[in-house]
Amino acid sequence: MDMYEKLAILTDAAKYDVACTSSGVSRGGNGGLGNTAAAGICHSWSADGRCISLLKVLFTNYCRYDCAYCINRKSNDVPRAAFTPRELADLTIEFYRRNYIEGLFISSGVMKNPDYTMEQMIKAVRILREEYGFNGYIHSKIIPGTSPALIEIMGNLVDRVSVNIELPSEQSLNRLAPDKTRTNIFLPMGKITEQKEISARNMVRYRHAPKFAPAGQSTQMIIGASEETDFHILRLSQALYDKYKLKRVFFSAYIPMNNDRLLPSVDTKPPLLREHRLYQADWLLRFYGFRAEEILSEQDSMFNPLLDPKCNWALNNMHLFPVEVNTAPYEMLLRVPGIGVTGARRIVRARKMAYVDFDGLKKMGIVLKRAQYFITCKGRAMPYVTIDRQHATLMLTSDSAKDNFKVTAGQVSQLSFFDMSQLNDLYIEKQKERMVINV
């Protein structure tokens, strides 16, 4: 099999992996090839609008496991291939020299057993790091069930490691991925957290102590293949951030590939809006000081499809608004819909020098479309804007959203009485219509 064909098979098999970030570590060049930037660098964008930062491939798509949702499961009849460690290393270098990529993302199907697979992956990474002196970004998956010794070796070679938790609950995992267990996912995850702490301590003591996975660890789970609520998923992410100090939790809208009675039918559309809402909420957890319990609750366990989580929260907590931009603490500015980390920082900078009014906010590049219903400047609201829950709800629900869900203005202003599940059905229907037009 030639390289061209191999690359096609192993890229196709890897494309459902979400993580493509190259951020989290800033490392200058060492005279050899490569450096990394803390912000991460995107190199291209594919036709689905997702960024391409790393050469994302599987080492092999031969797999012993039979996970229901996976295209590479052993019971599927798909073309199989495997790189040799050298082929993969050479390809990475060739692409890197031309600035096509920021580094390598390596994952794999399970050959023989998890340890054997990891050893093969380590070989490829070793060639890159030790033989070619490659100093760029590498992200490696840890195969569930890998022994701790191999995790330690891999973690010292690469920038980021990740173990996929695959599904948001143990029941779903047992049902859909019978070869994987909760323990052999969480053990490596815990090992990585522990190893990172050890490495941090050692770096204080010894000058040349190796840095274990400097860009931290991440994970991903599939959304929409099983029954968990948004609240459950969000609480799980929060626990992962708190307990395992994860850098990122990625969500992947389920795209049906296999006809399996355990899974949604093959003509189900990927729940893209739900995935989007989860990411919005994930940002609120990581950068805005929110807790999962503020965003959703047991009773209200699914996201509002018409409004983003922050707007939704603000409308349910109108007693905290309006916020005076000139005096409000930074944390409160962050909670205003339409004002993000950049905007809040800019306001804090500017108000040290002069009073900020609405014109000033515009000059700073703050978009008032959503923020206007929640702020005052020098004690005054924006001209012609009333600060009121009903009015704001109506204005914040865009016309296109109303069209999509066939909701009338009256229904929107009484959002709490409106049946959310009904909205979701409508949304899916609308999505289907749109897909037909696109294809």
Place this chain on the structure above:
Amino acid sequence: MSELNHAQQVIYVYDGSFEGFLCCVYNYYYNRLKPVAIMSQDNFTPSFYDNLMVDTDFEQAYRVRFAIEEKMGYRNLKFLTECFFTCLEEKEMYMLRYVVKGFKTGAGIIDMLTDSDVSTLFKAHRHLSRESHSYLGLVRFYRARDVYVAKIEPKNQVLPLIAWHFTNRFGNQPFMIYDATNRQALISAGKNYRIIQVENIEMPQMDANEERTQKLWKKFYDTIAIKERYNPKCRMNFMPKRFWSNLPEMQRDNEKMLSAENV
């Protein structure tokens, strides 16, 4: 600027360099001539106003530069230096007003985001830094003999901002990036780099086996997209069409190849 008793209104003409601009600032204070515009020699057009030819004098430039750092701090000096690379129209006038205000206000001028001159420069600067960051990813090299070469067509002068990143990244690998908009070339080998003005440049022929690597890259690019998530608008937001002509993955025999059927 009103409190300086300027007798007449003129157009400053300078050589287009940052030092030249600093000399304009020097002239503003010492010759008490209020400029209505500051133009570089290259895009100078005659008008009814009188012209003042500002000669670049390194002594004067140094004094202004020193004063800026002294009164406003290094952050402002760096900000102004970078603003000079932006594609903002009449950037020299905005920068002059910034300096004048800055001498009065001090280091805090950079935070006066509600001031229209500051905010205009701030936006232009943000445009520049965003574009430079995009180009960290969107420069595409090809191999020509032993050198890796690339061509870019940015709106701002991004080369000074991305030069160190690439020099640092490629170690001993010699490379060149040609900026066709500003007719500048970044050449680098080892730890050193230099940005030179070039009149006209002919891009060298690519090596014979380069086509194979580009083909592999295109294959990767096409395969990585998920058909069910096809979203060309989103791609366009991040990677507008103006970048496409220099990206091998976007070069197709026909446009259709980039649409849904081929994902």
